[in-house]
Amino acid sequence: MKKIYLISFILSNFFSYAQLSENFDAAATLPAGWTSFIGTNGIGTAQNWGTSTTRSYSPTNSAFVRYENVTGGPAEDWLITPLVDLTNYTESTLTFYGGQQYTDDYATDYSIRVSTTSATDPLTFEIVSTYAESDFSNVTIPALQPGDLKTVDLSIYDGQQIYIAFVMIQDDGDNWFVDDVNVTGTLSTTNFDNATISFYPNPTKNILNVNSSESITKIEIYSILGNLIKTATASTQIDLTELSSGSYVAKVTATDGRVKTEKVIKI
Ligand SMILES: [Ca+2]
Ligand SMILES: [Ca+2]
Ligand SMILES: [Ca+2]
Known part of the structure; x- marks a missing residue:
């Protein structure tokens, strides 16, 4: 019973990992990979997404778009993240x-939208969260506040690659400051693409090789009771010659932090 518990503990080791983390502080322009566009009605060309030092959470910059007084329809301003990889x-x-x-309410429409196919086609995005001006603090407080932290559940996109859009729609409305954008998730070793990393030969008499398209940081061999027996770093193989015959758990760690564990047999 104890053995079974320890094996399942090793094999179900979970890691929290950030797939996107942006504080907009490295430059006065939008970061590389971020894009913006306006609505398909073409209205509102004078004020578009950029950065600001007026209000931020992490000093000194935030992403920023200013209101615009327009005619013929509302102005839409879209800010798009780089591709966010939620695979695994x-x-x-x-x-x-x-x-x-x-402080006055100008009925600005703020939304978070997600596309699984395109960074540039607004029709492929679906709304996952909406906000009113009253959901955010205003400039009477210079810094963005802990209460300005918004959390959006993206779990329906687990396993996919997505673009996230920050969309402001208004006519003579309010501004929008956006800062410290993070996407996090739980990396499951059991979700690691089995085709990406494999161990061979298994069973083995001596050398255990790792076949991988990923760059490997280390290979670790654990006893079936969970004790670390041997480690090989910066290598795609590990020598098991001196180990007693029996079952072990091999754990490989890729440079991006992802891991895979697999039961291996020493003969
Ligand atoms: Ca605009
Ligand atoms: Ca910032
Ligand atoms: Ca307002």
Whole structure:
């Protein structure tokens, strides 16, 4: 019973990992990989997404778009993240800090949208969260506040690759400050693509090789009771010659932090 428990503990080792983390502080322009566009009605060309030092959570910059007084329809301003890879992740979650500017309510429409196919086609995005001006603090407080932290459940996109859009729709409305955008999830070793990393030969008399398209940080061999027996770093193989015959657990760690564990037999 104890053995079974320990094996399952090793094999179900979970890691929390950030797939996207952006504080907008490295430059006065939007970070590489981030894009923006306006609505298909073409209205509102004077004010578009950029950065600001007026309000932020992490000093000194935030992503920022200003209101615009337009005619003929509302102005839509879309800010799109780089591709976010949720492959092998569960419980994916978006967090960000948002802020408005003015104390009066100008009925600005803020939303978070997700596309699994395109960073540029607004029709492929679906709304996952919406906000009103009152959901965010205003400029009477210079810094964005802990209460400005918004959390969006992205778990329905677990296992997929997505683009996330911050969309502001208004006519003579308010501004939007967005800072410290993070996407986190739980990496499951049991979700590691089995085709990506494999061990061979298994069973083995001496050398255990790792076949991998990933860059390998280390290979570890554990006893069936969970004790670390041997480690090989910066190598795609480990020598098991001196080990007694029997079952072991091999654990390989890729440079991106992902791991795979598998039962191996020493003969
Ligand atoms: Ca615009
Ligand atoms: Ca910042
Ligand atoms: Ca307002």
